[in-house]
Structures are given as structure tokens and as C-alpha cells.
Amino acid sequence: MRKALTLTAAVTVLTASLAGCGGSGSSGGDAAPAKSAPAHAASPKAAAAQAKPLTAQTAFAKVSADVSTAKLSGTVTADNDPNHLLGRPNQYTSKITFDDTRISADDVTGTDKGDVERGGAIEAFGSPADAQARAKYIQAVTKSMPMLTEYDYVHGTVLVRLSHYLTPKQAADYKTATDNLG
Template identity: 45%
Template sequence: MVMALRCLLGLLLLITAVACSAPGAGDQPPAAGGTVRHDGTPGTTAGHATAHPESAPQTTPPQGSVSEMTAEQVIARLAARIPTARSSIVYSAQTDPNQLLGTPNLYVSKAAFTDTRIDPAQAKDTEIGSVELGGSVEVFLDEADARARKQYIDETIADLPIDVSEYSYVRGQVLLRLSRRLPPEQAAEYESALDAL
């Protein structure tokens, strides 16, 4: 009986020693490709203060991060790459002219922008937020909803008796719509900028 108690006590001491030597939350190494923030918690090199920022490798945001952006943030990123793009309006459920913002299977954020290379005098629709003056961004909960919206717009435009065509691109949960007033090479700049988000 005494021998069994000694064995049990020895086993408990061994388990305690191993548990105490295991790394704690502040001692854990960063995840692969990450760094440690000044507060000691794991982080990534993108967008956070790092323990040694001068030696930390620069990385691009993780793929899929665009899914966490609002339409306004997507436009800001596009404008950082295309200096002629200017944010013009950020819609709310009350100001969305389509009254679709926040409805099931449709966009959860929407914003529009202008492009200074487009002459408003040549546009047929000069209302604030008109895609013809630059473009718009619609962000959805998932890619399937974004693609369904693109298909609906494409089919609607094809059925109209007048030319109101536009460029449109889906990347993940984001639908980018561009003015037909932009020549193909300028539309391609936006497509490249969208790919780089």
C-alpha cells in the first residue's frame, strides 16, 4: 500500500514538472509566417506592430482578406492603386436607390466612385453614384450571391434596347462594376487592382 502511494506521488510530481515546463500563452512561438506583437501574443506581419519590424519579412494580406472589407474599404484600396478613382457615395439601407442593401442574398455593403478620366458631359446618367461616372462596389456574404447578382445585371443589360453596358468582375464576395466610358485598358487596370487586394 505504501509502495503504491509512493508510486502515485512520484507520478504526480512528474506530471506537475512536465506541465510547468510546457510553454504558456506568452511563450508560444508565432504561427508559421507570423511574428509576435509587443504584447507577446501571436500575430502576423501584416498590419501589426512586430517585435522586430526592421527584420520582419513583408507579406501580402492573406488571400480572402477582401471578404472582410466593406465596399468603402475596397474602393479605398482601388483608389490607392488608381489615382483617378474618387469615392463618391457610401450607401445605407435608406439611401440605396435599388433598396436591396441588406436584403437576403444581396449585398451587405455598397459604395460608388468616380474616375476623373471620364467626362461627365458624355455620360447619360450623371446622378451621384452612377456607374457610368466611374463604378461601384457591392460586397456580399458569399461568392455565389455576388455571381448571381452579376448574372442578373448582365442579363438585364442584354435585354435592354439601349446601350447601358458595363464591365463587371467578381472576386470572392466582391462585385466590381465599371463604366463603359472607360476603354478596355483602363478597365483592365481596375481588374488588376482588384486581383491585388
């Protein structure tokens, strides 16, 4: 009987201690609910913005606001996708292409409209892992082919692909814009 009372007392003390630890900042006192209310009131808007994934078009709008030399050149559809990846499992869900006016026309003579060499492309994916996998694949394929190398920047579910004709400093402008996608 004495062991049972000691065990019960120990469990009670332990439960009280754990409850005290959990109350810090989340449910203790009158100040916590007052702080939570404004954040909770704003959170549906914030949650909706975060729940809505970036498309290639919305990402381009944000990037081109920071890099004024980027000019939209095309929207990739299932009918015109040269890679036949749009909408396929683990592949991009939207894609746009763009030109960069800092790239000399002489450098891109013979390339097709929408080729990354002319400026770049933005691909949006269903998950960050898919965007990372695509960037790794492109880097692996182009590693031994200097004419096809490119700058690739991933931010969440978005992959920004850039022409190797851009200088490292010019590509850094896109890197900064990509990092600011939110």
C-alpha cells in the same frame, strides 16, 4: 484460428502502412514541429485578416490606391439605396459609388451622382456565390441595352462594377486592382 491470426496480421500491417503515409510532413520527425511553430504563431493575425470580410469601403481604399482616377462619390445606406438591396438576403452588405476622372462630363450629363456610368460602384456580399450571382444578373439584364452595359469584376465577396465609358485598357487597370484585393 489460423484465419483469425492471418486477418489480424493483415489489419496490423495495413494500419501501420496507413500511419506511415499520414506522417509525411505532418507529424514525423523533429523538423515538422519546428516548421509549424512559426507558422502557427503568425496564423492568428493571418486568420483574423482572412476571417474579416472586405467591405465596399475597404475594397475601394485598396482599388483607388492602384487607380488614382477613382474618386469616392458616395456611400450607399438603407435610406438612399436606389435598388433597395442593401442588407437584404443574398444581396450586398455594403456599397460605395465612385467617379472616374477619365470619363468626360459631357458623357454623363443627366446622370445622377452615384450612377455607375460616372465611374463605378463596389458592392460587398456575404459570400462569393452571392457576388457572382449579382454579376451574372447585371450582365443578363444589360446584355441587350448597350447604354447600360458595364464591366463587372468579381473577387471573392466583392463585385466591382465599372462604367462602359471607360476604355477596355482603363477597365483593365481596375481588373488588376480587383485581382490584388487579397
